[in-house]
Amino acid sequence: MKSLTKMTIGLASTLFASTAITSVAQAEDLTLCWAAWDPANALVELSKDFTTETGIGMKFEFVPWTNYADRFLNELNSKGKLCDLIIGDSQWIGGSAENGHYVKLNDFFDKEGIKMSDFVDATVVGYSEWPKNTPNYWSLPAFGDVVGWTYRKDWFEKPEIQAEFKEKYGRDLAPPATFAELKEIAEFFQKREIDGKTVYGASIYTERGSEGVTMGVMDVLYSYGFKYENPDKPYEMEGFVNSDKSVAGLEFYKSLYDCCTPPGASNSYMGEGIDAFKSGQVAMHMNFAFTWPGLHKDEAVGGDKVGFFANPAGPDGDKFAQLGGQGISVVAYSDKQDAALQYIKWFATTDVQKKWWSLGGFSCLKSVVEDPTFEASQPYAKTFLDSMAIVKDFWAEPSYASLLQASQKRFHDYVVAGQGTAKEALDSLVADWTEVFEDDGKM
């Protein structure tokens, strides 16, 4: 009887203890919010190590890109507690810092010995700092990304295609060094029969709803000489945004859209670009670097069939690329900020960052990307490094959403709908942006 009593007490204690432990663990579970895409799956895999090490469970809230900004900005604006950690887009940093959505990380970085100088400079400015170029940090660079190009290496290497190209253009068919060359290659492939199938020149960004056409146009405009503002007088845009060089860049983008994209590609962004490339429709494909691991692994177009190149140069030899990617931040409305900071501390370590890269995440830690073995670690690693060295980003002001929607409208109206001229589009953009900054009291 005694032993039965003991056993009962023992079982009850075990049950109580396990329930208590589970409750504690659940109470400490962190929710991380991000976009629903391939790197998010890699992060789920990576985060299992964090749970093993700390006992803190991880939950994830992933939203497709088309609703990513709407969903999470709504969450932040309503001071929601859904996300403890958020990997927010680079352009959100101004608004999220000024509106108090993110926890400022300076003290935490100092306390834990996390140095921003250990991360790629462009990602620190792009993902972490607000105001820009000041040591005020709101995020840890989490996922480096940049617009670049993939091309059908197998098509480029076909002897008959090479011969025909050389005869027509007097040079070898190779990844383009300038945008002019890129257009020639796109024209060459447009509506060409390859392996019994009609193919097209290039897939470029034309999407209207979120940020697509702006990311694509900017990717070209930077290299043509576009500047957001007078370097000596902030927010003075006249003559910079709508300079002759900017006009030439926008005209080029439209000509590329008109001549060399697949039929019906008037609303194309990351997903549509991937589809166009994977289905063997296009010879070249503009997209963010995050797509490269997936394309490289693809059975139909991956492996030796795919090549990668960084943005080519503009007419004056300038070479820039549109920055993508995000930093990871602690949400100010979270009740689990300590655990969230613990995750950031863990994520910043070299071993975790190395594993992050090996799983398909684009690390921003210098010790990872500057490692001598990095360039050879993946076929796209060098292109990634080359591209990250030339990045520029869109406005990251608190009013970035209004600024972005204005450019979406002006660029799509001109590039896709063919309304007005490039000069008119950029003049209107200056007027729109001026109005936004005047409303903000910055002009």
Add this chain to the structure above:
Amino acid sequence: MSDMPSGKPLVTDTNSSILDRAATAAAHATPEPLAKKVRGLSDRMVAWIFIAPTILLLLAINIFPLIWAIQLSFTNYRANRPNADIKNIGLQNYSRILGDADTWIAMQATAHFVFWTIALQTLIGFTLAYLIDRKFRGHAFWTTVILVPMMLSPAVVGNFWRFLYQPQIGLFTYIISFFTGIPPTEIEMLSNVSLAPWSIIIVDTWMWTPYVMLICLAGLRSIPDYIYEAAEVDRASPWRQFWSITLPMALPFIMLAVLFRGIENFKMFDMVNLLTGGGPGSTTEVASITLKREAFEKWRTGYSSAFAIILFVAVFGLANIYVKVLNKVKNR
């Protein structure tokens, strides 16, 4: 009970005794103060008790947000800046909206969409109703088949038609190509500035013509047969019968269908958003898409509230004028 006609027993004696017993038992079981209270409720009070939940819901879901939106429309409030000062800026939002050329482009796109969808749906819907009304073998089956599109979700319809319109694999483009000889890859329904507005009109017409047809059918079936019989006696031709009997008597129903579709299409969002997203450029950017962009992409809450009020007033005003005309037609 005083309204009941006297001298006519409501129930049989047996039932009466049962009911009496039940009522007496209930009366005894009810505590005296509560019984007094219940007995003291007037019919009006009982009516209020029954409709109060509905009124409260209406106030909470419709009236309060409307009043709040009106209030916000006079401010510079932005939902993405919760910590910023909210300034009263009077009519500035309204004057900016009405003075903005893009507003009028969106209004034009809306008017084009509303006009053509209503014209086509009324014409085709009435024709179908007229044909279905001639009872033929299997007409019930064909009526059901015709109604299928309106039973689908707009989200499904939008995605479905996006594939049909696809220049390389779309069935619609292949059919057009078959009849016209134009290569399918050159039929860019959603990308071409001239074709995109019509691509939306086609889908909306495909989906909602059955709805118009149903209302018209109800109108046609409400015309008494004896009127046609009298016309036959007077040797009126079928054409004369159509113009003098069918159309005038079905007109109030047709106008009702036009009113419903007009209001719906004025605020059309889902299908346009799924098919073109307002593009190419701003070609199919109807007013509701502009409103969504201002409210949830640019986060100009005050501005978009003013825009919503303008749209509300426009729809409400036009619908009121229309209803007055409709009543006149009915009373003719």
